[in-house]
Amino acid sequence: MTEVPRLPTSGGCRSEPILKQRGQREVFCGLTGIIWLHRKMQDAFFLVIGSRTCAHLLQSAAGVMIFAEPRFGTAILEETDLAGLADAQTELDKVVDQLLARRTDIKQLFLVGSCPSEVIKLDLSRAAERMTEKYAPSVRVLNFSGSGIETTFTQGEDACLASMVPVLPVCDERQLLLVGALPDVVEEQAVALLSAMGIQPIKVLPAPRSDTDLGIGTNTVFALTQPFLGDTHAALERRGARHLPAPFPFGEEGTTAWLRAIADEFDIDAETFERVTAAPRARARKAIAQASEALRGKSIFFFPDSQLEIPLARFLTRECGMEAIEVGAPFIHKGIVGPDLDMLAQGPTLSEGQDVDLQLDRCRTARPDLTVCGLGLANPLEADGLATKWAIELVFTPVHFYEQAGDLAGLFSRPLRRATLLKLEAAE
Numbered sequence: 001m002t003e004v005p006r007l008p009t010s011g012g013c014r015s016e017p018i019l020k021q022r023g024q025r026e027v028f029c030g031l032t033g034i035i036w037l038h039r040k041m042q043d044a045f046f047l048v049i050g051s052r053t054c055a056h057l058l059q060s061a062a063g064v065m066i067f068a069e070p071r072f073g074t075a076i077l078e079e080t081d082l083a084g085l086a087d088a089q090t091e092l093d094k095v096v097d098q099l100l101a102r103r104t105d106i107k108q109l110f111l112v113g114s115c116p117s118e119v120i121k122l123d124l125s126r127a128a129e130r131m132t133e134k135y136a137p138s139v140r141v142l143n144f145s146g147s148g149i150e151t152t153f154t155q156g157e158d159a160c161l162a163s164m165v166p167v168l169p170v171c172d173e174r175q176l177l178l179v180g181a182l183p184d185v186v187e188e189q190a191v192a193l194l195s196a197m198g199i200q201p202i203k204v205l206p207a208p209r210s211d212t213d214l215g216i217g218t219n220t221v222f223a224l225t226q227p228f229l230g231d232t233h234a235a236l237e238r239r240g241a242r243h244l245p246a247p248f249p250f251g252e253e254g255t256t257a258w259l260r261a262i263a264d265e266f267d268i269d270a271e272t273f274e275r276v277t278a279a280p281r282a283r284a285r286k287a288i289a290q291a292s293e294a295l296r297g298k299s300i301f302f303f304p305d306s307q308l309e310i311p312l313a314r315f316l317t318r319e320c321g322m323e324a325i326e327v328g329a330p331f332i333h334k335g336i337v338g339p340d341l342d343m344l345a346q347g348p349t350l351s352e353g354q355d356v357d358l359q360l361d362r363c364r365t366a367r368p369d370l371t372v373c374g375l376g377l378a379n380p381l382e383a384d385g386l387a388t389k390w391a392i393e394l395v396f397t398p399v400h401f402y403e404q405a406g407d408l409a410g411l412f413s414r415p416l417r418r419a420t421l422l423k424l425e426a427a428e
């Protein structure tokens with residue numbers, strides 16, 4: 001019989017009070033998501049309508065990757081272009097015409113909005129409709145916002161996937177839809193485990209190409225693989241699909257509970273579940289035990305950034321022996337992270353949103369052994385002698401499911417080891 005994750009005896013955190021603060025916040029913008037999305041969607045192009053800052057962000061986030069045929073770019077609209085919005089629309093049409101004439105491999109074009117007030121005034125949804133009419137059926141044009149005023153860095157993926165849902169064809173077949181852009185190797189592991197249980201058909205959003213047979217309907221059940229997909233969740237429900245709430249597949253326990261929720265929906269018997277999961281579960285437990293040695297008894301403080309904070313706090317406290325002091329998330333959507341909250345023991349402060357100065361004060365007072373935060377806060381905190389982990393690494397590194405569980409623990413133990421070494425060097 002498969003063990004079911006035990007709820008904390010103190011009661012979980014689902015009904016705990018949440019500290020809500022609004023003030024200055026320190027997060028990356030949603031354009032960042034283009035870096036991992038363009039790798040997943042092989043016939044898509046992301047055209048950011050933005051400023052030179054946006055172009056620099058994309059370039060530096062993409063590192064030194066130079067592609068012969070890149071799948072993202074920035075249309076830099078100068079202020080003079082934007083002074084006359086009619087001109088800006090014409091300018092945009094011209095850029096898209098040139099792009100699509102040169103790149104016949106593009107089948108999905110995303111117009112991505114950004115921060116400058118002139119860009120916000122541009123009606124990109126109308127532009128997308130107009131261009132879809134012009135280029136259909138060979139190219140579908142959609143739009144979403146990656147603006148830092150409206151989005152944190154993982155919300156770019158959410159906005160992108162949510163923009164795709166309304167145009168998916170109707171599918172009446174009973175099917176499982178996995179939602180979230182995972183690295184291919186990780187996605188393949190999830191599909192292999194579910195297929196080995198006999199679950200099919202399994203579809204994935206985003207699909208690697210727009211011409212796959214991905215549809216949606218009232219017989220679709222979906223499981224999220226990332227906790228930051230609130231708008232996509234709502235868009236799928238509007239199409240009649242049903243969400244399977246579950247803890248997120250981080251660590252052995254989270255992965256087992258996530259698989260279990262799907263297995264129960266598809267009436268998979270306990271013996272089959274055990275046969276498929278026993279070996280990878282054992283491997284995951286062993287890897288976590290090794291990688292989490294440096295984490296046991298250590299305290300952790302999460303600044304709100306990726307929306308992965310609650311599931312990660314659950315993993316780190318329950319499977320790695322850490323103590324959470326504060327778990328901050330940009331948004332807390334209980335319909336999505338409720339099962340993780342149920343498993344997170346009461347004790348840490350739960351906070352939603354941010355007033356960064358007040359939160360920095362709390363962090364400096366608590367002096368946690370490890371602080372998870374955005375790049376902008378890491379250096380000042382390190383200068384104060386606090387070890388930090390960049391939240392953004394968690395979305396650029398394969399961390400889901402059994403085979404990555406040890407690596408996930410390792411991501412948190414490395415900065416602690418580094419801090420210990422630095423202290424030893426300083427003492428010599």
Ligand code: SF4
Pocket residue numbers: 029030031050051053054055057113114115116146147148149
């Ligand atoms: S915060 Fe705004 S201006 Fe800056 S890179 Fe992001 S979208 Fe562009």
